[in-house]
Amino acid sequence: MTELRGIGPRGALSAEQLEYAARIGEFWERRVLSTERCDRHDVRYLVDRVYQAFGFSPPSTVTRVDSPVAGIAHVMRLAADHRHLGPHMGKDLRDDLDDQLERMLLDEGSRTLDERIWRALGARARLGQGTELDQPMWRQIVRQLDAAAVVHKEDRLADPLASWYCSELSAWWDGVWLARLICETTFAGISDTSRLTAVAALTAAVGCWWPMDGAVVVVERPTVIRCDAMGCLHGEDGPALIFADGYAVYAWHGTAVPADMIHGESWSVARILAERNLEVRRCAAEHMGWGEFLTRAGAQLVAEAPDPGNAPHRLELYDLPDEILEAYPRDVRVCLCTNGSLERDGSARRYGIVVRADLDDPVEAIADSYGVSAEVYRGLQARR
Incomplete structure (x- = not known):
């Protein structure tokens, strides 16, 4: 890995670094589009590894569910007795690495590394596809929760996608910044990346997960993902996303739509x-x-x-x-x-x-x- 360390003038990347970043981008694109089942034993090990990396005791409760909606139901039941750790872990991880990276970049006199890494990550992969899949799904879920009055509007943040019950960690939403941090820390030669490695490994291994103090909820990946040519969720004659418990998301070129718009006769x-x-x-x-x-x-x-x-x-x-x-x-x-x-x-x-x-x-x-x-x-x- 020594040939990957070091940053050239004005943030220039070497051929080896460009190739490495392209492979990282491809890896996270595969994770975003994966419909493989999660390995129960791997998930338990990876969960414990994350908690230990952040100084927490491994959770006594690990709940595995088949869809994000089922995951939210469990998170809400556990929320009264378990503190939500996702924002805390994410902030600690970003702050810790950003401080180290900022010092490294100031020493190198580079301010263009981020831009170059973004381009390299997307050289052979559609790195932003995860957010294209994530947003329609969560917009549908939020509408359904609102319609069922599960969460009072005054208890939610202004942006429903940033609400506490949508603050899961997933390859779809978080793979982009995890990929960037993996490249930056590798190129900067930062040795202590135990937190980043642990979070990335678990996030890549599951559909999504909610960490709490003493408990974690893990969601399986979808069983079906259907996209249009632009990589947006799209199903012309059925669901664009299907989960193992039957929960489905209907989407038309990236916009969540009601099921009856797709099924049966066209709307009048x-x-x-x-x-x-x-x-x-x-x-x-x-x-x-x-x-x-x-x-x-x-x-x-x-x-x-x-x-x-x-x-x-x-x-x-x-x-x-x-x-x-x-x-x-x-x-x-x-x-x-x-x-x-x-x-x-x-x-x-x-x-x-x-x-x-x-x-x-x-x-x-x-x-x-x-x-x-x-x-x-x-x-x-x-x-x-």
Whole structure:
């Protein structure tokens, strides 16, 4: 490991360090996407190791559950008699290592190491995917807890995702900073990393965990994880996440949605427009299919034109109903297109692309969505 130690001028990393960081990034991406069952004996050993590293006696109660919801139920039952240690451990770990790293970086005169490590970690891995999976799951759980009045709103922090009952440690949320600290401490040559090593090992071995004084709750990994091409939770015809006890999370391109939006018949236009959550409302329109939704909703056709990139099909540019437009951060329109390749049944799927509202020409609008000029797009022979 000696070839990994040392920081070059202005935080430059060596070829060996870049390769090491890329491997660390790949490791945590595999942990994020893992559906393997946790090893009972390994977990018990790793739990004891964490507690000892922070100067606590090993917990007498180790509860293993199959989903985060079940985990919260146990945490809440234990909270009256057991102090929650997660924030304490996390703060101690960060403060301890940050102090050492700051001294090292000041000595080296480097202020750009973090940025270089982030790039190296993500060189071959989608390092931020964990948060893309974590947030929809917890937003669904928080909504369900609120609906069941499990936790009074006045007892929660302003941000529901930062509430005490969501402060678990997991590879999904914590793998990013653990990976960074592993690289930084290795490159800085810090010898005492017993706390970091212990927390990282346990976090990588389970779905998530809540440490308390004398007790710990450990959650199994999901049995199914489904994502879209961008790495966001997404299930077109079923749950995006399934846990062993049957708890499921339904998501549409990273947004948690109600189960009945995915299962059974598509929502009616009236049901979509009545949905109070703006993001869910937009997802429901996409799930129905922009072509069908625009027709049923009576959306106004702005203009249409032959699609030069996909003859003989046409492009149709529509203004959205106000109730859907509210879900977007700026004024937009939808350009209805036809897929360049046929479906398995031989049909040509129609789909909508959100485009800028200041473009009145469908060809210019669709070209802009691809990042090219209308002239370049008109010269295409076929879009794939």
